[in-house]
Amino acid sequence: MSVLDRNGLGDWLADHLVEIGDSVKRAHPASHRREARSIPGRSAPCRQSPEEPQTLTVKNSASGAEKQLKLALFRKAGEVAGARRAVSEIVKWLNHVTDNRVLTLSADLSESINLEHGSIWGHYDPETNPLGTRLKAAIQEAGNASSAIGLVGQNASLDPDQFAGVWAFSGTYGAFTPLMYLPARVWSQQNQDSKFRTGVLHILAGHSGPETAADARTHFGIFSPQVWKLFPRDQVINLSFWDYNDVAPGYFAAAEIAAREKKVGVIIIEVARPDFRVADRSTFADTDLRAAAKGLYVIRDFAPGKPKHGYVVAQGSSSTFNLVSVLPRLEQAGINVKVIAAISEELFDHQPEAYRSSVLPPGAHQDLMFVSSGTRRMWPLRNVGSLTDAYSLTADWDNQWLTGGLEADVIAEAHLDPESIFAGVQRFAQERPKRLDRQRALLDALK
Amino acid sequence: MILGQALYRKHQATGDRRYHVAPDVAMLPVDALGFRRGAGALKTLLADQGLSDHPLFAQAKGRGIRALPGHIESTDVTNDVNGGPSGVGIATAAGKAAFWDIVGAPMGTPKVIAFEGEFAMTEGHAQELKTQAIALQVGKRLRIFLSDNNAGIDDSLIGGVVHKKFDGYRLIDQWTSYGWNVFHLPDGHDYDQIVGALKTMEEWDPADRRPMIVIGTTTKGYWPGAVNGKIPGAGDQVVGYPSHPYAMKMNSEYFVALARTFEERYGVEFSGIRQERSPTRASG
Numbered sequence: 001m002s003v004l005d006r007n008g009l010g011d012w013l014a015d016h017l018v019e020i021g022d023s024v025k026r027a028h029p030a031s032h033r034r035e036a037r038s039i040p041g042r043s044a045p046c047r048q049s050p051e052e053p054q055t056l057t058v059k060n061s062a063s064g065a066e067k068q069l070k071l072a073l074f075r076k077a078g079e080v081a082g083a084r085r086a087v088s089e090i091v092k093w094l095n096h097v098t099d100n101r102v103l104t105l106s107a108d109l110s111e112s113i114n115l116e117h118g119s120i121w122g123h124y125d126p127e128t129n130p131l132g133t134r135l136k137a138a139i140q141e142a143g144n145a146s147s148a149i150g151l152v153g154q155n156a157s158l159d160p161d162q163f164a165g166v167w168a169f170s171g172t173y174g175a176f177t178p179l180m181y182l183p184a185r186v187w188s189q190q191n192q193d194s195k196f197r198t199g200v201l202h203i204l205a206g207h208s209g210p211e212t213a214a215d216a217r218t219h220f221g222i223f224s225p226q227v228w229k230l231f232p233r234d235q236v237i238n239l240s241f242w243d244y245n246d247v248a249p250g251y252f253a254a255a256e257i258a259a260r261e262k263k264v265g266v267i268i269i270e271v272a273r274p275d276f277r278v279a280d281r282s283t284f285a286d287t288d289l290r291a292a293a294k295g296l297y298v299i300r301d302f303a304p305g306k307p308k309h310g311y312v313v314a315q316g317s318s319s320t321f322n323l324v325s326v327l328p329r330l331e332q333a334g335i336n337v338k339v340i341a342a343i344s345e346e347l348f349d350h351q352p353e354a355y356r357s358s359v360l361p362p363g364a365h366q367d368l369m370f371v372s373s374g375t376r377r378m379w380p381l382r383n384v385g386s387l388t389d390a391y392s393l394t395a396d397w398d399n400q401w402l403t404g405g406l407e408a409d410v411i412a413e414a415h416l417d418p419e420s421i422f423a424g425v426q427r428f429a430q431e432r433p434k435r436l437d438r439q440r441a442l443l444d445a446l447k
Numbered sequence: 448m449i450l451g452q453a454l455y456r457k458h459q460a461t462g463d464r465r466y467h468v469a470p471d472v473a474m475l476p477v478d479a480l481g482f483r484r485g486a487g488a489l490k491t492l493l494a495d496q497g498l499s500d501h502p503l504f505a506q507a508k509g510r511g512i513r514a515l516p517g518h519i520e521s522t523d524v525t526n527d528v529n530g531g532p533s534g535v536g537i538a539t540a541a542g543k544a545a546f547w548d549i550v551g552a553p554m555g556t557p558k559v560i561a562f563e564g565e566f567a568m569t570e571g572h573a574q575e576l577k578t579q580a581i582a583l584q585v586g587k588r589l590r591i592f593l594s595d596n597n598a599g600i601d602d603s604l605i606g607g608v609v610h611k612k613f614d615g616y617r618l619i620d621q622w623t624s625y626g627w628n629v630f631h632l633p634d635g636h637d638y639d640q641i642v643g644a645l646k647t648m649e650e651w652d653p654a655d656r657r658p659m660i661v662i663g664t665t666t667k668g669y670w671p672g673a674v675n676g677k678i679p680g681a682g683d684q685v686v687g688y689p690s691h692p693y694a695m696k697m698n699s700e701y702f703v704a705l706a707r708t709f710e711e712r713y714g715v716e717f718s719g720i721r722q723e724r725s726p727t728r729a730s731g
Contacts, residue, residue, distance in 0.1 A: 001452050001476050003713045014457035017450060018465045025556075103549070126548040126584050126656070135545070136582040143538060143575025147583065150542020153527070156550050166549065168542075183535055183572060190529045193522045 049073050049093055049248050051289060056096060060121055062131045069096065069120060073248040074289060077280035083317065084114045084206055084271040086247035091118025091169060093248075094255075095133055103151055105137040105144040106171040106204070113171045113206030137170075145170045145180035145203070149187040152199030163197035170201070174208025174221020174270055181227045184266055188235050191265030200258045203228060203268045209316050209373035210395045210414045211272040216404025221270070222395045226378045228268040236266040237346040240380070241292070242320040243279045247271070250292035250343045257350060272317035272373070274407060279324065292341075295348030296359050300327055300339040309335055309429030311364045315342040315380040316373025318407075319393070319416045323371050326422040335429040342370075342380040366439055369428045370394065371421055373414070386442060387435050393424045451475045455506070470510035472524055477506040478513040486514040534573025537563045537591070541576055541658070544585035554586055554653035561591045565618060566599035577625040584656040587628075590648050591660040593618070594635060598667035598688040607688075619662055628657040635663025636671075667691070672708030680704050698722070 004010030053072040059065070073089050075081050094102040100120060110116040116134065124132035137144045148168035157164035170180060180203055191198055205228070208221030228238055237254040241247045251269065258264040281287050284299045291297035302308050314320040320341055327339065340359060342348075348356060360368075366385035370392040374380065377396070379388065395402065395414040402413050411417050415424070428435075451474045458466035481489050489512040493499045515523065518531035527543070530536030544559040567573060580589055595618055597603050609616050622629045630647065632640045644661045651659070668690025670678065678684050681704030695702065698720045706717050 001449075002715050004449075004453055004456060006713065006715075010453045010456055013450065013453035014466055017454060021465075124549070124583075126545075126586075130549065130551065138575075138578045138582065140575040140578060142572035143541075143579045146535070146538035146572055146575070147542035147545065147579045150539035150544070151546045151549075152542075153539065154543055154546040156547075156552075164550075166546065182532055183538060186529045186532060186535050187539075190521050193520070 049252055058096060058120055060131055061099065062129075067120075071096070074245050075278045077278050077282070079244075079278045080275050081244045081278060082272065082275040083241040083244050083247050084273060085275070086241075086244045087114040087204060087206070087269065087271060088117035090248055090251045091115065092120060094118075094167070095120050100131045100133050101166045103133045103135055103148070103166055103168045104171070105135045105148055105168065106206075107137060107139045107141050107144055107176070109172060109206065110134060110137075113173075113204060115169060115171050115204065118169070141170075141172050141176050141179035142183060144172075145201070146183045148201055149183055152201050153187070153190065153194075155196045155198060157197070160196040163199065165197075165199045167199045168201060169204050171204030171206050173212065173215075173219055174205035174225040175212070175219050176224070177203055177205045177221070178224050178227045181230070185231070188231055188265045192232075192235065192263060194262075197262060198265070200255075200264065201266045203266065205268060205270040207273040208270045209272045209318065210402055210410045210416070211274050211318050211373070211407055213405055213407040213410035217401050220395075220402060220410075222373065222402070223375050223377065225268075225270050226374060228266075228270075229378060231266070234261075234346065234349075235263050236268060237264055237344060238268045238270070239344045239347075240270045240315050241343060242272075242314070242317045242341065243276070243292075245278060245281070245289060246292035246341075246343055249290035250295075250347065253293035253295075253347050253350075254344065257347075274317065276317065276321045279321075292343045293347065294351050294355060294359075295344045295346065296340050296342050298338065298359055299324060299341055300337070302338050303331075303336050306334075306336045309337045309432050310435075311340060311360065311368040312337045312371060312425055312428070313340045313342050313368060313380060314371045316371075316416075318411050318414075319371045319373045319421070322411070322416060322418045323421050323425070326418045326425070329422055330425055330429075333426060335426055337425060337429055345381055367432070367436065369425070371416070371424070373416060385439060387439060391424070391428045391431075391435070393421060448474045448476055448478060474513065474515075474524060475506045477504055478515055481512040482515045483517045484512075484514055489514055532570075533567035534563065534570035534576075537561045537568070538572040538576050538579075540589055540591070541580035541583050541585055544580070544589040544658070545583040547588060548583075548585065555588055555649070557588075559585075559589050561589070563591065563593055565593060565595045565597065565604055568593065569604070577622065577627070580658040581626045585658050586656040587648060587651045587653060587659055589658040591658070593660055593662045594665045595662050596665040596667040596669075596687075598686075598690070600688060600691045600693060602688055622660050622662070626657060628655065628659045630659070630661045632661060632663035635665035636669055670705055670708070672705065672712065678704050679708060 051074045056069040056071060058067055058069045071089055071092055073093060091102055091104060104115040104118055106113055106115050119132060119134035121129060121131045123129060123134050123136060148170040151166050151168045155163055155165045184201060187201055205221055205225045208225050210220050210222055212219045239250050239254055241250060254267050258267055281289060285301040286297040314323045365383055368384055368388060370379060372380060372394050374394060375396040376389050376392060376394045393415055397415050402410055451468060454466045454468050455475055493504055493507060498504050519526055520529045521527055528536030528539055540559055540561040547557055597605055602608055605611060605616060619629055619631055630644050632644060634640055648659050666686050668686035670684060673684045676684050681701055685701060703720055706720055710716050
């Protein structure tokens with residue numbers, strides 16, 4: 001470094017750097033978007049998302065055009081609409097309340113995975129439609145995710161603690177989302193260290209689960225979406241929706257956390273393709289329409305005054321839907337289990353201790369089975385008991401890749417059809433004394 | 448680090464705040480000790496060696512030594528990506544450029560400038576940038592500098608991984624065929640050519656929505672003190688993939704020969720490089 005002391009080299013360099021620094025303009029760029037009303041999730045507009053269908057009048061601040069915008073964040077029980085169909089509605093609502101700050105890129109699937117209609121003003125074009133939020137994207141999962149990362153990693157605010165940027169969704173089949181994992185992992189590392197507030201990357205694992213039947217096993221999101229757990233805890237929020245009316249409250253709860261807690265750099269949304277009937281929550285133990293915001297909620301509680309047979313935690317579309325469908329039969333058979341929907345462990349972790357204990361009291365993890373369209377390799381909840389695997393119902397129950405076929409065929413092969421679920425829960429309940437005895441014996445053996 | 452030192456010494460000499468760089472942001476020569484070292488180890492490194500109060504390490508006072516990752520990260524201040532896995536950093540460049548269009552910044556201000564090598568560019572996510580950037584119509588805001596030295600760690604690209612008989616494998620044609628605005632520097636080490644390219648790009652028509660790339664022919668193992676392919680006093684210059692410091696020992700004979708040409712050019716002397724050191728190894 002002594003070279004810098006010779007011939008004025010160091011002084012020249014320092015002066016030149018200062019000169020360059022002084023030439024940098026510190027003005028905000030002229031914005032196509034209004035000053036941020038808020039970043040998504042931070043403010044009331046998300047919490048107060050309307051429960052009734054809306055027709056809103058929206059105005060394009062660039063062109064001055066007006067149009068009517070239909071929006072349905074929630075649907076009536078019994079309507080036929082899978083969870084995936086709510087994805088466009090949450091994106092649309094976000095764009096409405098943030099003046100088009102939520103961008104989408106998907107791999108030639110924008111319509112199919114329901115990102116298409118999240119855009120109020122259609123395809124973005126830098127010259128002809130700057131307020132468009134649907135970005136042109138090829139079948140390039142890694143590239144699309146990388147571009148989304150590039151978008152959310154920028155901040156136009158001069159104050160590093162303020163965020164003047166965008167959020168972005170990149171979506172594809174759940175089975176193909178591992179192609180997005182590497183850039184997202186590196187993004188998460190960058191987000192952890194960033195001295196500036198940055199945006200949130202959203203990965204939409206659409207058409208996930210064995211329900212992607214006719215496309216066959218190359219397209220099943222059973223193992224693949226589990227890569228989205230491969231992050232340090234609390235740096236991502238995983239959301240697995242089974243019912244249309246879970247999507248808005250679950251997502252907005254996650255968005256609110258991500259907007260508040262800088263370390264959350266990625267939100268993952270997993271939904272399946274089929275259209276199920278919207279659940280009738282009046283029949284649930286937790287009738288709260290926004291119950292998904294709590295991460296886990298109780299579908300059926302233990303019947304009072306009867307012996308308890310254990311906890312059944314459901315995750316995924318067909319798995320949860322079919323489990324709910326056999327609840328009357330299970331009750332008739334005298335099976336007294338507590339049934340819980342697992343939307344997001346991360347959201348559940350954010351609940352008060354009293355709520356968490358009311359849903360899953362201490363010890364429940366040792367008396368629990370899963371019914372999941374995922375795998376037995378990675379459970380929806382951590383720290384579950386040693387016999388969980390022996391009783392749970394998962395799409396990889398026989399450690400084989402499923403074949404393809406009609407949806408009903410594949411779900412039956414996955415043992416997630418109503419008959420298989422009834423039999424599995426019945427076995428779990430009937431063998432409770434044996435299960436608990438075995439666990440006690442395992443512990444006693446350590447003495 | 449050199450830029451940081453230039454500002455540091457000027458601030459020390461003048462006290463002028465314009466030269467001050469916050470210690471937690473600055474990269475200083477003392478941070479060379481932090482290269483590929485963990486923050487925990489660096490906390491006690493100087494003390495363990497009895498060097499806490501040594502004047503040569505005064506820059507560490509109060510701020511410590513920064514841990515510098517083995518692959519470039521945004522914590523280095525000098526860039527805006529964590530770029531370790533080949534091409535993963537540049538893959539985000541189209542999105543960064545599009546962001547500034549989306550928020551309405553004038554074309555070309557700010558700019559997104561990305562540097563990459565031809566081998567890292569063969570990575571899938573990096574290849575996808577070609578379509579991403581043209582799809583997003585980022586124009587001259589995105590300017591890529593591709594160093595084409597035809598050398599990786601273990602092999603050459605053309606004439607190595609790709610047999611030289613496939614003469615249709617041409618990088619310039621590849622980018623042109625994706626619709627990019629491509630510039631070529633016959634000698635990527637020539638400052639005049641580089642400045643010329645920068646000026647051309649800066650003055651380019653902002654209405655042209657093609658992203659820009661400058662492909663510079665370079666030499667891995669380039670050394671300005673080489674004369675006709677020889678390093679004075681050391682024999683043949685090592686170029687191409689064999690020049691990767693994968694198996695070179697610390698302060699090896701070849702390294703010292705390179706350093707000697709620098710010493711002779713600037714009339715300085717490196718301390719300690721001629722002492723015996725145990726072998727070390729750098730990864731790719």
